[in-house]
Amino acid sequence: MATEYKCTVCDATFAAPRWNGCCDDKTLKHKVESVRYFSRFKAFTCFPIQERKGIDVTTGEKFMVPGVAASFGPQGQYTTDDPEIQAWMSSRGGGALISKDQYEDIHAPGLRQERMQSQLVETADALAKAKEALASLRAKIDTPEDPNVGTEKPSKRGK
Numbered sequence: 084m085a086t087e088y089k090c091t092v093c094d095a096t097f098a099a100p101r102w103n104g105c106c107d108d109k110t111l112k113h114k115v116e117s118v119r120y121f122s123r124f125k126a127f128t129c130f131p132i133q134e135r136k137g138i139d140v141t142t143g144e145k146f147m148v149p150g151v152a153a154s155f156g157p158q159g160q161y162t163t164d165d166p167e168i169q170a171w172m173s174s175r176g177g178g179a180l181i182s183k184d185q186y187e188d189i190h191a192p193g194l195r196q197e198r199m200q201s202q203l204v205e206t207a208d209a210l211a212k213a214k215e216a217l218a219s220l221r222a223k224i225d226t227p228e229d230p231n232v233g234t235e236k237p238s239k240r241g242k
Contacts, residue, residue, distance in 0.1 A: 086167045088115050102167045119162045120172050121186035122179050127155040131171035
């Protein structure tokens with residue numbers, strides 16, 4: 084089954100290869116939610132949309148549709164809202180594309196560890212607050228944790 088996309092401009096739902104047709108205009112390309120891609124290489128460039136040549140069947144004239152280059156820039160990141168480019172990146176992005184965690188490990192060592200440490204501190208704080216709330220509730224009840232403790236009658240077996 085083909086991946087379905089939802090246009091952020093006209094709210095139309097469409098699938099590949101129907102990239103055009105935004106607002107019922109066949110010359111306008113749909114736009115979708117932006118996706119950021121990461122490359123293991125800085126200043127990486129790929130060509131997700133190749134140049135296309137054709138002949139207009141009504142006039143017989145030759146035409147060319149220019150290709151599109153995706154340049155990841157000096158930071159090794161590329162963001163696009165073009166569904167055709169996203170489809171290409173997802174299926175044929177090649178070995179140059181990596182996950183955000185891999186990107187941070189390569190290009191910003193320590194950043195991922197700092198983020199995880201921060202999350203750990205937040206979790207510890209939340210646990211401490213939950214323990215305080217539990218202790219407060221137990222103090223309000225003012226009963227032992229187990230109400231049956233200390234109420235056992237002595238056994239008559241020994242007599």
